[in-house]
Amino acid sequence: MNFKIPDFIELRDYQHQAIDNWLANEKQGLLEMATGTGKTITALALAQELFKEKNRLNIVIVTPFNQLSSQWMKECRNFGLKPIKAYEQSKVWSPQLDESIRAFKKGYTDLVVTVTTNATFSMDTFQSKVNKMGEDTLIIVDEAHYFGAENLNKSLPGIFRYRLGLTATPTRWMDEGGTNQLIKYFGNKVVYSFSLKEAIDRGFLTRYYYYPHLVHLNEEESEQYIELTNKIKKLYYRSKEDSEAKESMEKLALKRARIIYSAENKISVLINLLKESGIHKHSLFYCGDGYYKKQRQVDAVRELLSNDFNVIANRFTSRESNQERSELLSSFESGKTEALVAIKCLDEGIDVPATKYAYLIASSGNPKEFVQRRGRVLRKHPDKKFATIHDFIVIPPDIQDVTSGEDDYYNMVRSQLKKEFLRFKEFSGLAINGPEAENVVWELKREFNLMDI
Structure with a gap:
């Protein structure tokens, strides 16, 4: 694979800065970049920079939806990569990923790229493959705020040395604990922020x-x-100590929101x-x-x-x-x-x-x-x-x-x-x-x- 930034892409100054900040934070961190400012391009350029330095890299890209994963597949190919499509037909990608992991560990290949979804990534079958991957792995999580949720957060592997989270809004709504867990995994830091106002003012949006x-x-x-x-108010104080009351209150709140x-x-x-x-x-x-x-x-x-x-x-x-x-x-x-x-x-x-x-x-x-x-x-x-x-x-x-x-x-x-x-x-x-x-x-x-x- 000829992993390089395509000729038709010229990185903007803020994208260079985001990459530099991530590299300086022990190659971990969150990028808080407004929608439409090129998070995908920044992430792949960052991965290319890391590969150039290490000469050996396993890359796992995780997104919330199949459609978004398909967009990542397309961008990966623009960068000269041949990503494994690790979602949908497991009978096809599962043996392919197993073989690629073995080849990487034995030194037959220096670069493996896998694109998957949150749902597939958190499944036991995929997690068993994650456990076979070594520390020379870069995990890129797009729309990373989802991984503040407990069920997804626990699927994030501690062994991966290089970690990049992408999001327009890292703070999880009404979930301070989940937000903190998310930031902790990605190097305890939002390493770069590029706001919507900046993007509009500079003509990028x-x-x-x-x-x-x-x-x-x-x-x-x-x-x-x-x-x-009124029902929610009655349950509010009980919900702090009573899990059933809390669950009932949350259901009522959802019902009210639907109104x-x-x-x-x-x-x-x-x-x-x-x-x-x-x-x-x-x-x-x-x-x-x-x-x-x-x-x-x-x-x-x-x-x-x-x-x-x-x-x-x-x-x-x-x-x-x-x-x-x-x-x-x-x-x-x-x-x-x-x-x-x-x-x-x-x-x-x-x-x-x-x-x-x-x-x-x-x-x-x-x-x-x-x-x-x-x-x-x-x-x-x-x-x-x-x-x-x-x-x-x-x-x-x-x-x-x-x-x-x-x-x-x-x-x-x-x-x-x-x-x-x-x-x-x-x-x-x-x-x-x-x-x-x-x-x-x-x-x-x-x-x-x-x-x-």
């Missing part, structure tokens, strides 16, 4: 407009939200928005995993686009095969498919640079999710001067009747708005029309004492 749209819960949803919140994700009025607001502004090619619609009138929200939105607006729209979810997803991305890039309606499959690193419009119907409060979703629409593309993001912000009904800061309902509403406004702050702060977007929520922020957000 597209500038964008941000339009928030207020969506009221209907009366039935509001009643369910209040009921669930926000699937708020029925989102569809009405979406219809009015599309009637007013029109529907454009290269539009991406992010849905929640809930339902709209007994139909999955993702299916309801796709049918709405197809039937009411005559748009060629396709679903992009875990139900589609890898082959179908690849075809959908190609069709979307060419403009034949005008819109993709997704749940979570487009969150992590999958390249859709042609995207010009994003509709965030899902209302995620998880920073990892909404930062990744914004990243999908900000990648540079020859046909894109700027991007447009529409965000659906959920608020309870009858806001004008909520006036007392001592009232339980007031505090409940304030807590919900705070979650939504944290996302608003993140998005509006870097938007071209940030001050204009602020006008949409200013009155609510003043009314509920959230002016600091």
